[in-house]
Amino acid sequence: MNKQPLEITVNGESYSLAVEPNRTLLELLRDDLDLTGAKEGCGEGVCGGCTVLMDDKPVRSCLTLALEASGRHITTVEGLAQNGELDPLQQSFIDHGAVQCGFCTSGMLMAAKGLTLSKPDADNKEIRDAMSGHICRCTGYTKILEAVEAVVDRSKEKR
Amino acid sequence: MEEFTVIGKRISKVDAVDKATGRALYIQDFKLPGMLYGRILYSKYPHARIIKVDTEKAKALPGVVTILTGEDIPPIRLGVYKDNPPLKSGKVRSCRDEVAAVAALDPEIAKEAIDLIEVTYEALPAIFDPEEALKPEAPLVHEDHKTNVLKMPWNLHYGDVEAARLEAAFNVQERFTTTWVTHCCMGTSGAIADFDNSNNLTVYTNTQIPSLAQKDFQETLKALGVKDRRVRVIKPSIGGGFGSKLDTYAYEHLAILLAWHARRPVKILFEREEEFLATSPRQPTVTYISMGCDREGKLLYRDMSMVLDNGAYTSWGATTPSVMMMPITSLYRVPNVRYTAKCVYTNNTYCQAMRGYGNPQATFAIESAMDMLAEVAGIDRVEFRRINCNQPGDVTPQGLQITSCGMPECIDAVSESLDFGRAGEKGIGTGLASLIHVGGGARIYKSDGCGTIIKMDDYGKVDVFSGASDMGQGADTVIAQIVAEELGVKVEDIHVFHQDTDICPWDVGAHASRTTFVAGNSALGAARKIRLRLLAMASKATGVSEDKLVLKDRAFFAEGSPILPLPKLLRSSHFTPKGQMMMADNFYDPENENMGRDFRGNMSATYSFGTHGVRVKVDEATGKVEILDYIAAHDVGRAINPMLLDGQVHGGVLMGVGYALTEQVILENGRNMNPDFRDYKLLTAMDAIHSKPIVIETVDEKGPFGAKGIGEPGCVPTAPAIANAIYDAVGVRIRDLPITPEKVLAAIKKKKGAVSCGIDVFTQKEQPCE
Numbered sequence: 025m026n027k028q029p030l031e032i033t034v035n036g037e038s039y040s041l042a043v044e045p046n047r048t049l050l051e052l053l054r055d056d057l058d059l060t061g062a063k064e065g066c067g068e069g070v071c072g073g074c075t076v077l078m079d080d081k082p083v084r085s086c087l088t089l090a091l092e093a094s095g096r097h098i099t100t101v102e103g104l105a106q107n108g109e110l111d112p113l114q115q116s117f118i119d120h121g122a123v124q125c126g127f128c129t130s131g132m133l134m135a136a137k138g139l140t141l142s143k144p145d146a147d148n149k150e151i152r153d154a155m156s157g158h159i160c161r162c163t164g165y166t167k168i169l170e171a172v173e174a175v176v177d178r179s180k181e182k183r
Numbered sequence: 184m185e186e187f188t189v190i191g192k193r194i195s196k197v198d199a200v201d202k203a204t205g206r207a208l209y210i211q212d213f214k215l216p217g218m219l220y221g222r223i224l225y226s227k228y229p230h231a232r233i234i235k236v237d238t239e240k241a242k243a244l245p246g247v248v249t250i251l252t253g254e255d256i257p258p259i260r261l262g263v264y265k266d267n268p269p270l271k272s273g274k275v276r277s278c279r280d281e282v283a284a285v286a287a288l289d290p291e292i293a294k295e296a297i298d299l300i301e302v303t304y305e306a307l308p309a310i311f312d313p314e315e316a317l318k319p320e321a322p323l324v325h326e327d328h329k330t331n332v333l334k335m336p337w338n339l340h341y342g343d344v345e346a347a348r349l350e351a352a353f354n355v356q357e358r359f360t361t362t363w364v365t366h367c368c369m370g371t372s373g374a375i376a377d378f379d380n381s382n383n384l385t386v387y388t389n390t391q392i393p394s395l396a397q398k399d400f401q402e403t404l405k406a407l408g409v410k411d412r413r414v415r416v417i418k419p420s421i422g423g424g425f426g427s428k429l430d431t432y433a434y435e436h437l438a439i440l441l442a443w444h445a446r447r448p449v450k451i452l453f454e455r456e457e458e459f460l461a462t463s464p465r466q467p468t469v470t471y472i473s474m475g476c477d478r479e480g481k482l483l484y485r486d487m488s489m490v491l492d493n494g495a496y497t498s499w500g501a502t503t504p505s506v507m508m509m510p511i512t513s514l515y516r517v518p519n520v521r522y523t524a525k526c527v528y529t530n531n532t533y534c535q536a537m538r539g540y541g542n543p544q545a546t547f548a549i550e551s552a553m554d555m556l557a558e559v560a561g562i563d564r565v566e567f568r569r570i571n572c573n574q575p576g577d578v579t580p581q582g583l584q585i586t587s588c589g590m591p592e593c594i595d596a597v598s599e600s601l602d603f604g605r606a607g608e609k610g611i612g613t614g615l616a617s618l619i620h621v622g623g624g625a626r627i628y629k630s631d632g633c634g635t636i637i638k639m640d641d642y643g644k645v646d647v648f649s650g651a652s653d654m655g656q657g658a659d660t661v662i663a664q665i666v667a668e669e670l671g672v673k674v675e676d677i678h679v680f681h682q683d684t685d686i687c688p689w690d691v692g693a694h695a696s697r698t699t700f701v702a703g704n705s706a707l708g709a710a711r712k713i714r715l716r717l718l719a720m721a722s723k724a725t726g727v728s729e730d731k732l733v734l735k736d737r738a739f740f741a742e743g744s745p746i747l748p749l750p751k752l753l754r755s756s757h758f759t760p761k762g763q764m765m766m767a768d769n770f771y772d773p774e775n776e777n778m779g780r781d782f783r784g785n786m787s788a789t790y791s792f793g794t795h796g797v798r799v800k801v802d803e804a805t806g807k808v809e810i811l812d813y814i815a816a817h818d819v820g821r822a823i824n825p826m827l828l829d830g831q832v833h834g835g836v837l838m839g840v841g842y843a844l845t846e847q848v849i850l851e852n853g854r855n856m857n858p859d860f861r862d863y864k865l866l867t868a869m870d871a872i873h874s875k876p877i878v879i880e881t882v883d884e885k886g887p888f889g890a891k892g893i894g895e896p897g898c899v900p901t902a903p904a905i906a907n908a909i910y911d912a913v914g915v916r917i918r919d920l921p922i923t924p925e926k927v928l929a930a931i932k933k934k935k936g937a938v939s940c941g942i943d944v945f946t947q948k949e950q951p952c953e
């Protein structure tokens with residue numbers, strides 16, 4: 025297959041690449057850019073493990089072609105911490121015991137990040153909605169929801 | 184109350200930062216130089232003769248390096264019954280049978296090569312119902328075995344059940360069934376096999392049994408004619424275990440065989456569909472139970488028999504009766520018990536351990552029948568359980584020695600938190616169920632042991648090399664806490680290694696909720712050895728007697744004041760003529776017993792107990808069950824880390840709710856009809872229930888700081904508690920898991936006297952209710 029040019033920004037770094045048209049964003053991130061934080065749990069957009077942000081909106085990178093991300097800004101879990109400081113969501117997941125086996129964690133974090141960016145004052149129902157497309161087999165979701173709620177509540181208090 | 188600095192604290196999982204930043208590496212993330220990608224061709228038929236496997240076209244595909252069929256490999260037999268070759272020849276016995284394996288330069292080529300392999304089959308009559316498979320005319324799954332019944336008789340009879348039945352004032356009998364559910368680990372199965380030039384083998388694999396896997400892989404090397412070579416097992420971060428990784432599987436051995444032939448590393452990584460099709464689910468059961476009590480409500484007997492669908496091959500699923508015996512003989516006081524179980528070959532998928540190891544299946548029947556018997560006897564359900572409650576000091580008919588036992592407190596806690604009185608509101612009901620589980624290891628093998636090595640460096644940092652396996656449950660953290668407490672350092676001073684058999688000591692595996700108890704005691708023993716040496720050295724250095732010295736906060740204290748920093752003492756021990764190194768090892772094997780020929784024996788050093796209570800709302804128009812409140816009280820001995828403990832309970836409970844209400848692997852004529860997350864109904868955040876864990880601390884005298892196991896219990900009594908609540912709400916008893924809205928609705932209609940429960944979409948005929 026003929027490779028096509030792709031200009032893409034990932035975690036703030038710009039890349040000029042050539043990719044095959046059938047390459048998924050997940051393959052590009054994991055195999056070409058060595059960003060293995062996003063995980064393939066099902067490969068068909070159901071489990072949410074591969075979620076990354078495209079221009080601050082959560083997308084399933086296993087269902088997104090790399091070329092669809094042309095000119096876009098992608099954020100992966102590796103790009104959440106800034107200058108060595110964990111994102112409040114990462115810290116909250118850690119503090120609340122929301123991480124067990126950790127395979128769903130990066131997708132969960134990116135979904136939560138997408139929500140807090142688009143709706144910083146989300147209520148608990150909206151948090152549940154935002155996280156409901158993500159499967160976790162370890163936690164029963166309780167602590168994941170608590171971790172997200174705590175960050176949203178804190179940002180509400182600040183304002 | 185003892186004062187602890189680390190034990191009992193809500194400490195984050197030690198690898199949580201790596202996992203929350205994407206640094207943690209799973210098998211999915213491993214790539215070795217020159218690595219090939221392996222793929223497996225599975226059978227088209229549930230039962231067929233293999234006439235011919237033609238690999239010529241596949242071999243001609245550029246990029247294909249190695250192709251193996253059942254004819255190309257030495258005799259290797261996997262599993263507890265040694266009936267499962269990693270590649271089948273002559274015959275396939277289930278749709279997940281491995282027929283050929285390919286190694287190629289990339290995954291796409293491997294996939295294409297698999298499609299190019301042409302297999303000619305001659306279909307054979309197949310058998311899918313275990314009760315049908317018992318009949319003499321049933322087709323044989325393994326002809327040379329002569330019968331479909333496994334030669335693994337599970338029979339016990341303690342006391343005299345028939346005499347007790349005559350004596351009983353009230354009796355119930357019923358049939359219950361459970362079906363296949365599967366682990367759904369978020370990280371799919373995978374392995375990389377890599378030989379060095381001297382034929383030493385390294386296997387990177389998702390396993391809960393590194394030391395036993397090492398032995399299995401050694402057997403495969405032996406079959407290849409390779410003797411006296413090293414096998415090193417490296418565990419990446421594991422994306423969930425839940426019992427699925429308690430055996431080695433064909434794909435791991437195929438990675439080894441392909442790597443052997445290709446002389447290059449080979450990785451086999453399952454896709455999600457393959458994970459559903461080719462991994463082993465929970466053991467399904469058909470259970471017949473009868474139970475009786477006297478006028479006062481004291482249980483007199485429990486009589487159970489089971490037929491287990493073994494599938495076409497044998498793994499640990501076939502041995503789940505060994506654990507089912509525990510609730511059957513010992514959940515509540517019951518003097519006369521009988522149990523018999525038959526494992527029967529069918530052309531279905533074969534089964535494996537899954538969280539609870541048979542206990543959820545047995546407890547579903549027992550606790551459903553407990554409610555039925557309480558009703559017949561006219562005794563309040565909660566009171567009925569109090570009357571028969573296990574008590575400290577009991578020795579059960581199977582010889583289980585109940586030491587610490589918080590079941591009375593668990594029942595009290597649940598009945599205080601949940602109003603079991605009649606709710607009054609239509610469609611609302613409550614239910615409860617209890618559990619007993621091994622909490623102090625379980626002597627399945629001749630050893631139930633675990634080794635630990637600890638070393639300290641110049642700065643008071645501690646490396647702990649443990650046989651334990653962490654797959655997300657928090658073994659790494661609990662061990663770090665235990666060692667930190669004993670050595671007077673902080674959790675962040677400790678690094679727990681558990682990923683590599685070249686470095687870590689031996690262990691029988693992460694099963695039976697044994698890790699906190701067994702690996703914890705092992706680590707505690709090693710830390711204690713170092714602590715005693717440190718105290719002696721510190722006493723010598725300071726002139727203060729050992730009994731006046733306190734080791735905490737990285738220093739030695741005398742009369743409340745720090746007098747000697749720990750790192751200073753450690754350095755001086757290294758920089759002194761004839762100095763010493765702070766290193767210790769410890770092997771801990773609990774005082775528990777193998778079961779004897781009569782299945783008697785105190786299999787665990789202590790037992791965990793719990794009671795769950797649930798309030799549900801049943802929509803009588805749709806049959807849908809909603810969980811309103813869920814209380815999970817557990818006797819855990821001591822909560823070493825209450826946060827991780829809550830995580831085990833929340834996760835276990837939701838897995839149990841899925842087992843009760845939504846999850847099933849649908850097999851039709853041996854074929855998996857729902858091998859994906861859309862059709863296999865896992866609960867999501869929308870269904871997450873607000874479960875409330877209650878921790879009862881009985882401080883077990885044998886547990887590390889008093890702790891008992893809690894990995895599995897969370898999902899054990901969930902299904903019967905919910906089934907009992909549904910009965911309380913709408914008066915229908917559902918005997919078959921999962922309790923889908925269709926089943927509830929049909930039962931409600933039947934109860935109301937409806938003769939028809941709608942038109943069957945397939946046959947277009949009226950279908951009867953149930």
